[in-house]
Each structure stands twice: as C-alpha cells, then as structure tokens.
Amino acid sequence: MTKRTQHTCYQAALPSLSRYLELDSDFLAVLSDYPSPDISPPIFRRGEKLRVISDEGGWWKAISLSTGRESYIPGICVARVYHGWLFEGLGRDKAEELLQLPDTKIGSFMIRESETKKGFYSLSVRHRQVKHYRIFRLPNNWYYISPRLTFQCLEDLVNHYSEVADGLCCVLTTPCLTQTAAAPAVRDSDSPVTLRQKTFDWRRAIRQQEDSEGAESPIAVDESLFSYGLRESIASYLSLTGDDSTSFDRKKKSVSLMYSGSKRKSSFFSSPPYFED
Known part of the structure; x- marks a missing residue:
C-alpha cells in the first residue's frame, strides 16, 4: 500500500x-x-x-x-x-x-x-x-x-x-479554499442590442383558452409577440397541463429518485438515514 x-x-x-x-x-x-x-x-x-x-x-x-x-x-x-x-x-x-x-x-x-x-x-x-x-x-x-x-x-x-448527491444536501464540487479567480468579463462592442418583450402571462392565456370556444390557439390574441416556434412550445405546454391542472393535489408527497450505488441504473426508495454531526 x-x-x-x-x-x-x-x-x-x-x-x-x-x-x-x-x-x-x-x-x-x-x-x-x-x-x-x-x-x-x-x-x-x-x-x-x-x-x-x-x-x-x-x-x-x-x-x-x-x-x-x-x-x-x-x-x-x-x-x-x-x-x-x-x-x-x-x-x-x-x-x-x-x-x-x-x-x-x-x-x-x-x-x-x-x-x-x-x-x-x-x-x-x-x-x-x-x-x-x-x-x-x-x-x-x-x-x-x-x-x-x-x-x-x-x-x-x-x-x-x-x-452524485445521493442524499446529501448537494453534490460535492470543490475542496474548501480551492478558489479560482474568475476571468474579467469581456464586453463585445459589436454585440447586438436585446429588446425586452412583454412578459407572457400563463394564467391569462389559460383563461382565454377556457373562455374562447372554437379558437385555434389559446394565445391567438398575442401571436404577434411570439415566434412560430415559441407559439408551438406554449401550445404544447398548455395541452399537456390543461387536463390535469384541476386534479393536481399540491399536498401529495413526491417520491424522490435516489442513486442506488450503480451508475447504470437508479431505483426509488426512501432517503437514507444520514446523521448530522
């Protein structure tokens, strides 16, 4: 040894x-x-x-x-x-x-x-x-x-x-006192200017979906603010969450996925008994 x-x-x-x-x-x-x-x-x-x-x-x-x-x-x-x-x-x-x-x-x-x-x-x-x-x-x-x-x-x-955290508060990243100085950010003078668009209101879109019958899209009113890809993503999200949103039980306890010791497979089981010192 x-x-x-x-x-x-x-x-x-x-x-x-x-x-x-x-x-x-x-x-x-x-x-x-x-x-x-x-x-x-x-x-x-x-x-x-x-x-x-x-x-x-x-x-x-x-x-x-x-x-x-x-x-x-x-x-x-x-x-x-x-x-x-x-x-x-x-x-x-x-x-x-x-x-x-x-x-x-x-x-x-x-x-x-x-x-x-x-x-x-x-x-x-x-x-x-x-x-x-x-x-x-x-x-x-x-x-x-x-x-x-x-x-x-x-x-x-x-x-x-x-x-893997495997029951700890988080994954171990770096030993204490291992500090690396961050490189100063370099600003690109030619970088494009980004304009902030209006924040999308999910609740408003859902209400519009419930109130408007026969509408092709739940966000048809604000379609001009979004790209085609974003509209498709939002529509998919609403279609997946619309039916289950009313029956979702917020008090239901979730089952956590814990690492079983093998890198190839994981299993569901209760959190291991860790002792805080």
Whole structure:
C-alpha cells in the first residue's frame, strides 16, 4: 500500500507533518488573521494557504501560496490539510468560518475529525448554510455516511459524492479554499442590442383558452409577440397541463429518485438515514 493510500484511509496514526506535506495538494490553512489586526497588520490572513518550510517546535516557518510572503506562525493558528480536503486541527466553528469565506462555491467541502464523536470524522459542506454529516468507521476500517453504502477509504467516499448527491444536501464540487479567480468579463462592442418583450402571462392565456370556444390557439390574441416556434412550445405546454391542472393535489408527497450505488441504473426508495454531526 502506498503512502498516499495509507494516509487517505487513516488506517494508522497520523505521522509527522514534515513527512507527509509533500504533495501539491497538502498545505497549512490559516484559521485566523496572524498577527491579530489590533496588534499589527496581519502577515497571513484567514483562509490563506501556506507551504511548510520547517517545523520550529510549535511554530511553523511557512510561505504563502498566494502572496509569497515568508514568516513564522504558531501551530494553533493553522490547520493541516492533506489531499486538499482532509483537515486536521480545526473544529466545527472554524470549519464553518472557512466554508463561508467570500468566493466559496456551493458544494465546497472538507472532511475533519468529529468534535462530538471521538474516532469518527465529519463531512462539512456549504449549501444554503453549512451542513455537517457524520462519517462512521467500521471495524474493518471501511467508512460510510449512510449504512447502505460503504467505502474502503475516504478518497472513495469523496469521489462518489462528487458525482452524485445521493442524499446529501448537494453534490460535492470543490475542496474548501480551492478558489479560482474568475476571468474579467469581456464586453463585445459589436454585440447586438436585446429588446425586452412583454412578459407572457400563463394564467391569462389559460383563461382565454377556457373562455374562447372554437379558437385555434389559446394565445391567438398575442401571436404577434411570439415566434412560430415559441407559439408551438406554449401550445404544447398548455395541452399537456390543461387536463390535469384541476386534479393536481399540491399536498401529495413526491417520491424522490435516489442513486442506488450503480451508475447504470437508479431505483426509488426512501432517503437514507444520514446523521448530522
């Protein structure tokens, strides 16, 4: 088994940082501005990614991957990050602070050690708010969030939920602090001017359909405002919804389509029991 697999699966105690911060995706994450702004202008800011230069016994000599500044920072002000998403040395509150930084995308995530259940891990995901899911560990060192689906290592778990939400609040998109600067929008001086047309009123069209007998089209009054293709699309929509609109029960519970673990087929079943951490 390679070093990468050993570390990802956490089948043994974590080795020293200096031995494993070798991959490009390994770094230190700054948890709070250092020094504090009321003492002096910060050298490193919260959310900044650092590359370790040396271990100075409770302090790290590091260089910023964004600014190139080199300095010392105490160990309590940073979290160690492996493979870009496995955070060691931070709790729930700090995880939420990092996931709520500006430019953080929906679906940004991290895996961290659980504060409430020793020996377990938590998956923290940014959605409308930050959601936390407990990751359980079986005696054979396999992992799961829902007991119906287990993974040999954390990397397999991340890969699966990066393809399908499968009961989570959303699909995992990018590891926390993986921020890409958006390219500035280039305005085309020769782009055509778009004129805003009158908004189509579906309710009015349906009423006209019910009130006008023998009319060829439910939107005949406003046909001049729409292209032939759009009129055909609207007519098809009305023909499909007209008969069933009165009998639709808004209180009827919907059945959700959930991923069954196979990429080739899906099945209907109730949502898996996920435990929020």
